[in-house]
Amino acid sequence: EGIYDDPKGGGFREEVYPRLRYHFQFQNELNLFAEVDHHAKFSVNIYASYQTTDNAGAENGEPHVSFQHLANLFTPSTVDACFNHEGYGPVPGIKDDDNKWNVRGHKDRIISCGLEELRLFARLYDAEGTPPLAARLPSVHSRQIVEVLRKFAAQPRRLGDLRGKYYSTVMWDETNAVKKTHTIRRRTCFPADPTQWILSGPHFFVGNPFYKTPRAKCTEKGHYDILDLTTLPDDYLPRTNYVPDCDPAEYRRRTPVFKRANILVTDCYRILFRKMLSQSGERTYIPSLYPPGPSHIFAAVSIAFLEKSKLLQTMILSCSIVIDFFVKTTGKSNFTSGDISLFPILNEQDFIRIGTNRVLQLSCLTAHYASLWQECWNDDCRLDRWAKTDPRLPNSFFANLTPTWNRNCALRTDYARRQALVEIDVLAAMALDLTLEELKTIYRVQFPVMRQYEADTWYDQNGRIVFTCSKGLPGIGFPRKKTTIDPTGWEDIKDMQSSTVSRTIIDDTQPTGPTERTITYQAPFDRCNREKDYEVIWKAFLERFA
Numbered sequence: 001e002g003i004y005d006d007p008k009g010g011g012f013r014e015e016v017y018p019r020l021r022y023h024f025q026f027q028n029e030l031n032l033f034a035e036v037d038h039h040a041k042f043s044v045n046i047y048a049s050y051q052t053t054d055n056a057g058a059e060n061g062e063p064h065v066s067f068q069h070l071a072n073l074f075t076p077s078t079v080d081a082c083f084n085h086e087g088y089g090p091v092p093g094i095k096d097d098d099n100k101w102n103v104r105g106h107k108d109r110i111i112s113c114g115l116e117e118l119r120l121f122a123r124l125y126d127a128e129g130t131p132p133l134a135a136r137l138p139s140v141h142s143r144q145i146v147e148v149l150r151k152f153a154a155q156p157r158r159l160g161d162l163r164g165k166y167y168s169t170v171m172w173d174e175t176n177a178v179k180k181t182h183t184i185r186r187r188t189c190f191p192a193d194p195t196q197w198i199l200s201g202p203h204f205f206v207g208n209p210f211y212k213t214p215r216a217k218c219t220e221k222g223h224y225d226i227l228d229l230t231t232l233p234d235d236y237l238p239r240t241n242y243v244p245d246c247d248p249a250e251y252r253r254r255t256p257v258f259k260r261a262n263i264l265v266t267d268c269y270r271i272l273f274r275k276m277l278s279q280s281g282e283r284t285y286i287p288s289l290y291p292p293g294p295s296h297i298f299a300a301v302s303i304a305f306l307e308k309s310k311l312l313q314t315m316i317l318s319c320s321i322v323i324d325f326f327v328k329t330t331g332k333s334n335f336t337s338g339d340i341s342l343f344p345i346l347n348e349q350d351f352i353r354i355g356t357n358r359v360l361q362l363s364c365l366t367a368h369y370a371s372l373w374q375e376c377w378n379d380d381c382r383l384d385r386w387a388k389t390d391p392r393l394p395n396s397f398f399a400n401l402t403p404t405w406n407r408n409c410a411l412r413t414d415y416a417r418r419q420a421l422v423e424i425d426v427l428a429a430m431a432l433d434l435t436l437e438e439l440k441t442i443y444r445v446q447f448p449v450m451r452q453y454e455a456d457t458w459y460d461q462n463g464r465i466v467f468t469c470s471k472g473l474p475g476i477g478f479p480r481k482k483t484t485i486d487p488t489g490w491e492d493i494k495d496m497q498s499s500t501v502s503r504t505i506i507d508d509t510q511p512t513g514p515t516e517r518t519i520t521y522q523a524p525f526d527r528c529n530r531e532k533d534y535e536v537i538w539k540a541f542l543e544r545f546a
Helices: 010-016 077-084 115-125 143-153 174-180 248-254 308-318 321-330 349-363 367-375 379-383 414-431 436-446 448-455 530-545
Strands: 020-027 041-047 067-073 111-113 166-169 184-189 212-214 224-226 240-244 270-274 287-290 300-305 457-459 465-468 500-507 515-522
Touching: 067 077, 111 115, 115 143, 143 321, 143 436, 174 184, 270 308, 287 308, 287 349, 300 308, 308 321, 308 349, 308 414, 321 414, 321 436, 349 367, 349 414, 349 530, 414 436, 414 530, 436 448, 436 530, 448 457, 448 530
Parallel strands: 020 067
Antiparallel strands: 020 041, 067 111, 166 300, 184 240, 212 224, 270 287, 270 300, 457 465, 500 515
């Protein structure tokens, strides 16, 4: 399968595509081959003789290309089911409603690829000027998804057009920085200040720079605890697993420089994203916004911008499932600054204004963001309002905002933060000229794990998660069933219609040491429906922008 996504394989693909008739891309999730990793992708290909007849979309004597492309297959029977299907009903997603890998077929899963489609893929996924026959072949799930990709391709500007106006770096490679140059060393502790904080991938999630902190003993990938944003001190910094291993002056000397701005990259506000992509996870592209001070290890990529406006506009799109969908279609397992250069640039000012507000309200959780908050302040922020009516979403939040940062400028409850991200999804879709149905299709087809988590995540009346099946939120809310440690389980309380229920935990996420803390939840409990929320928010924004 590597011949179709290798960035250096263009010359080989130029010989393959005119001979290719059928391409069936499989994932080994059902362990059809027990000796192969279940994440592995492979393909069955049917070739024929080189085609030279005329082809729709051909230019300058290009050869004829015509093949059928099927991706996200888990069993061969799905291929027959797709070709035998009559085309009725919605296209099944990657997983079904029972969270099982979907093996049902549908006619619209079959993508007919010619030079026109390859030209589209080259524009979206390859360097400028790449000929269509050298294009990489993305994992496109259905014909409807191809139509969404056409809208991505129609965007007039991309991040790559800002050459020189942003700078990216992977900063410290653990092997070199720890063992050879002794720039950093392994030590888990609370940093004394932001310059002592060296970020790892688990520290952050989509739009949340304070997602987890390493435990005091952090030797495994699961040795992290979720942070409660409602109790986070204004000057909080989580534990770091690495600290500088040289004096401050030498550490700054070794820090990458954003030459166009003549400034250390650590003196800039930056977007960080995880370099490793989880194509089968809840989210694939994981970005967050960080203030000056911290550095990071090789597991993340950071991007600094000359202009704060471009930083925030990029962050709006980055937080959306619309961009995450685009990243998923690449099929990549690692993402680089070269890949992010393919992202479109927002132009619609109404979308940018509201999106910027949401990004700042999600990100500015501590006083370390005070300068960004003040620089981006606009009195119109107080006139903003939620696009959905719910007691857990008071519009007084906006009315009470101030030009000077304080902790109440940030969204801290689970319910409000989710709402902000859902609104960003809609804003991004509208800005890129997608339809409501296309946004819902993206969510339904490409985000099966997210749908599973949303279907079984429950909130109390104060906006706190009381139960979730999310593997990304261990320890949040009650366990499904009571245990010796937790005498109350979700099944014992889920039908409560009033009153409160409490849970006592030991919180070891603060520098002051382990603290016993009691969390109280207000009944009744309910869950959200993202597709219905998209409909409500879409309508509200249409009316607002009319």
